Amino acid sequence: MQQLKPVNVAIAGGGLVGLTLAKEIGARTSLSVVVLERGQPRKLSDYAAGMDELDYALRYRMMQNLAEETATHRHSMRASAVPIRQYGSFNPGTGVGGAAEHWGGISYRFYPENFRLASALREKHGKRLPENLAIQDWGVSYEELEPYYWRAEQLLGVCGKAGNLGGRKVDGGNVFEGARSHEYPNPPHKMSYAATLFEKAARESGYHPYPVPTATLSRNYTNPDGVSRAACAYCGYCTRYGCMIGAKAQPTNVLMPVLQKQKNFTLRTGCNVRRLAHRQGKVEGLRYFDRTGEEFFQPADIVIVASWTLNNSRLLMLSKLGEPYDPATGKGTLGRNLTHQVSAATRVFLDKPLNGFMGAGGLGYGISDFDGKEGVDGFPGVLRGGNIRLMSTGDGPIASFGAVPPGEVKADWGAEWKKAALEWHDRSANINSEAEHLAYRQNYLDLDPTYTDNYGDPLMRLTLDWTDHERAQGAMLGKIQTQIAKAMNGRPGPTNSRLLERYTITQYQSTHVNGGAIMGTSPETSVVNPWLQHWQAHNLWVVGGSAFPQNGSGNPTLTILALALRAADGLIDRYLKHPEGLL
Amino acid sequence: MKRREFLLLPAASLGGVLVYTLGREPLRVHAQTGEIQVPLRFFTAAEARIVQAACARIFPSDESGPGATEAGVVIYIDRQLAGPYGRDKYRYAKAPFVESVPEHGYQGKASPREIYREGIKQLEDFASLDAAAQDRRLHAIETTTFFRMLRQHTIEGMFSDPLHGGNAGLIGWQLIGYPGPLMSYREEIDKLHGQPFRRKPVSLAQVVGHPVVGWEEEKD
Numbered sequence: 001m002q003q004l005k006p007v008n009v010a011i012a013g014g015g016l017v018g019l020t021l022a023k024e025i026g027a028r029t030s031l032s033v034v035v036l037e038r039g040q041p042r043k044l045s046d047y048a049a050g051m052d053e054l055d056y057a058l059r060y061r062m063m064q065n066l067a068e069e070t071a072t073h074r075h076s077m078r079a080s081a082v083p084i085r086q087y088g089s090f091n092p093g094t095g096v097g098g099a100a101e102h103w104g105g106i107s108y109r110f111y112p113e114n115f116r117l118a119s120a121l122r123e124k125h126g127k128r129l130p131e132n133l134a135i136q137d138w139g140v141s142y143e144e145l146e147p148y149y150w151r152a153e154q155l156l157g158v159c160g161k162a163g164n165l166g167g168r169k170v171d172g173g174n175v176f177e178g179a180r181s182h183e184y185p186n187p188p189h190k191m192s193y194a195a196t197l198f199e200k201a202a203r204e205s206g207y208h209p210y211p212v213p214t215a216t217l218s219r220n221y222t223n224p225d226g227v228s229r230a231a232c233a234y235c236g237y238c239t240r241y242g243c244m245i246g247a248k249a250q251p252t253n254v255l256m257p258v259l260q261k262q263k264n265f266t267l268r269t270g271c272n273v274r275r276l277a278h279r280q281g282k283v284e285g286l287r288y289f290d291r292t293g294e295e296f297f298q299p300a301d302i303v304i305v306a307s308w309t310l311n312n313s314r315l316l317m318l319s320k321l322g323e324p325y326d327p328a329t330g331k332g333t334l335g336r337n338l339t340h341q342v343s344a345a346t347r348v349f350l351d352k353p354l355n356g357f358m359g360a361g362g363l364g365y366g367i368s369d370f371d372g373k374e375g376v377d378g379f380p381g382v383l384r385g386g387n388i389r390l391m392s393t394g395d396g397p398i399a400s401f402g403a404v405p406p407g408e409v410k411a412d413w414g415a416e417w418k419k420a421a422l423e424w425h426d427r428s429a430n431i432n433s434e435a436e437h438l439a440y441r442q443n444y445l446d447l448d449p450t451y452t453d454n455y456g457d458p459l460m461r462l463t464l465d466w467t468d469h470e471r472a473q474g475a476m477l478g479k480i481q482t483q484i485a486k487a488m489n490g491r492p493g494p495t496n497s498r499l500l501e502r503y504t505i506t507q508y509q510s511t512h513v514n515g516g517a518i519m520g521t522s523p524e525t526s527v528v529n530p531w532l533q534h535w536q537a538h539n540l541w542v543v544g545g546s547a548f549p550q551n552g553s554g555n556p557t558l559t560i561l562a563l564a565l566r567a568a569d570g571l572i573d574r575y576l577k578h579p580e581g582l583l
Numbered sequence: 584m585k586r587r588e589f590l591l592l593p594a595a596s597l598g599g600v601l602v603y604t605l606g607r608e609p610l611r612v613h614a615q616t617g618e619i620q621v622p623l624r625f626f627t628a629a630e631a632r633i634v635q636a637a638c639a640r641i642f643p644s645d646e647s648g649p650g651a652t653e654a655g656v657v658i659y660i661d662r663q664l665a666g667p668y669g670r671d672k673y674r675y676a677k678a679p680f681v682e683s684v685p686e687h688g689y690q691g692k693a694s695p696r697e698i699y700r701e702g703i704k705q706l707e708d709f710a711s712l713d714a715a716a717q718d719r720r721l722h723a724i725e726t727t728t729f730f731r732m733l734r735q736h737t738i739e740g741m742f743s744d745p746l747h748g749g750n751a752g753l754i755g756w757q758l759i760g761y762p763g764p765l766m767s768y769r770e771e772i773d774k775l776h777g778q779p780f781r782r783k784p785v786s787l788a789q790v791v792g793h794p795v796v797g798w799e800e801e802k803d
Contacts, residue, residue: 049791051766051790052743052744052746052787052795053743053744054744055797058739059668059673059798061798066674066675067674067675067676070675073687075684080681082681083675085675086688190769190772191772193775234769235764235765236768244766352777353777355768355779357761357762358780392772397743397755397756398738398739398743401759402738413641413734414640415647418643418645418647422647422648422758422759425759426759426779451677452677502684504686505688506687
């Protein structure tokens with residue numbers, strides 16, 4: 001093992017979180033910062049030739065190679081887990097920029113109540129809450145996070161329309177959202193035909209549609225760091241692709257241009273971090289392999305774990321830092337509160353062609369009339385809801401082929417099917433939802449006892465299944481989706497409620513897997529404190545979706561970024577002044 | 584060394600123009616009459632004929648338009664199987680292999696190449712049967728891993744960019760009115776509401792102005 005020269009800050013993971021922290025620390029201090037990224041470098045010019053649905057959307061060319069590393073899944077502690085052998089319910093990234101290179105750009109804030117969910121639900125329901133809930137307050141309030149949300153929105157150039165400006169409700173925005181200090185940095189996108197049909201139907205049904213907030217630019221924009229990007233051209237090669245004109249906020253086009261000018265910043269690619277070295281409450285550095293298989297030790301004064309959510313918890317577990325969570329006793333914190341998001345979708349079939357191949361990852365309208373605490377009281381068994389949206393994310397010709405209204409044909413191949421599929425092609429769209437996923441005692445992460453990665457280390461094991469609450473959420477959202485589909489003068493297909501019978505690893509839901517190294521106000525019930533500093537090692541930060549005590553309904557990226565910016569402030573403005581203690 | 588196998592295709596069935604890559608070299612074959620010899624990378628000629636016949640039942644050529652044969656779907660599948668996807672370079676393929684619940688999907692050891700080899704064997708004399716008999720044979724295996732894969736690959740070969748060997752002459756995209764990976768709909772997205780945007784499709788190579796190499800060309 002080769003011993004490297006010590007640095008001040010070593011960061012594991014060169015995605016949105018790692019590069020954001022590198023940028024903040026690099027720009028505001030004279031500390032030396034090294035980012036270790038397991039994947040390859042990327043640049044904008046790679047992406048034009050990537051407008052290929054087969055290689056990128058169907059074969060996941062930008063994502064983690066599952067042959068080398070995946071996770072395993074089981075539905076309960078009684079079952080044995082099997083590997084996620086091929087891509088399905090979520091898509092972890094790799095390479096510079098990580099999953100934020102191939103994300104869709106949807107940039108919701110969570111609701112104020114999300115951050116004090118355990119308190120809010122106890123106030124409302126008292127002892128009637130399900131016993132196995134493991135929900136917790138975050139230890140940070142929406143009001144504390146609001147300035148960081150605003151910074152995150154400016155950094156990415158989020159487009160949208162405010163629905164609550166300083167407490168004043170604004171028609172046309174999401175009137176249920178928390179108070180914003182500012183209007184969005186950019187106006188909403190031009191809208192597709194399907195999205196406008198949804199907006200009209202939702203409004204006429206008495207709901208409150210708003211343009212989905214997104215980090216693909218509606219106009220040319222220069223952010224506070226002086227980084228300029230072009231407006232989106234609605235090519236539709238967005239989610240699962242890198243944006244070839246840089247209209248979508250990606251770490252390579254938002255953060256790298258700033259980082260490349262920072263003399264105290266070093267990015268090492270092809271470097272796979274395997275262990276944190278730690279002793280007596282202090283992390284000493286990172287052990288990693290480079291792409292030739294040579295092992296290195298990078299000593300550092302401060303270490304930041306900033307990889308994808310599951311990998312954050314896994315690195316801590318492999319490094320034996322923190323007490324693993326035991327669902328039988330409730331003891332231990334590392335691995336607890338694994339959540340995903342509750343996906344429900346209803347396909348709506350329409351009269352006219354939609355040109356569904358035009359679009360952007362976050363282009364469309366949503367309603368939040370059954371989201372958060374709104375609207376759920378009429379649905380027994382539902383504690384928290386989810387958004388309902390119609391988005392034109394850019395239908396690929398392969399994946400969108402074959403959508404036929406239910407009952408039209410018997411087989412899904414052959415002449416009769418082909419004729420119907422051609423007739424209905426480009427005439428349907430998904431109305432989909434993402435609902436809050438509550439944390440439960442039985443849903444958690446630990447190391448798999450059987451399966452290993454290409455280094456011989458155990459894979460992360462997900463023990464995760466839906467409960468009646470998620471099924472009730474899905475039924476509620478499916479009902480409203482179907483109602484709106486009819487109001488669009490469309491033919492609704494069935495809601496995909498089968499997906500919520502049992503957790504399914506074969507079908508994409510979202511990459512919004514969270515928890516495992518959660519934040520909180522007590523080391524008894526959380527891994528990191530509200531600044532995302534590790535309770536047991538004061539010079540270690542663990543930043544990412546791994547910190548969510550439970551999941552919100554909107555896409556989590558903006559919240560992850562806001563938490564990262566706040567973690568940077570804590571580290572730079574507070575910790576560096578007293579670098580031996582907890583904040 | 585294995586003898587190189589060829590699939591013989593009537594030239595007219597591919598619109599008279601076939602563009603394919605051989606050893607990373609783009610090659611254009613013009614053949615107005617007669618047959619084109621397409622070099623196969625994975626299938627034997629006999630296997631290719633069976634797969635071609637099966638794809639033609641999944642996505643037939645009929646009064647609703649051209650199908651898998653004209654699009655060269657079998658060539659697409661042959662290349663996918665010869666490439667990294669076919670040998671499971673990107674699938675977690677470590678033991679133990681345990682049959683699990685349906686929510687866990689395919690947990691088997693066999694790679695797409697092996698699934699095809701075995702599946703084709705079960706179809707034996709398929710290419711010589713009449714259409715009705717072929718359909719009966721396919722209905723009988725409809726729920727197998729092999730058939731679900733074949734169906735999915737047929738759709739991929741119809742509608743993926745021609746750089747992958749299928750969708751010859753952009754015939755699949757013409758069929759569904761897909762214009763190709765155009766870089767901008769800024770002027771159209773909020774104006775063409777309820778009206779189809781349909782124009783002569785273009786391939787990715789035409790859009791970016793240079794040949795694009797598919798992932799299937801990646802060497803070990």
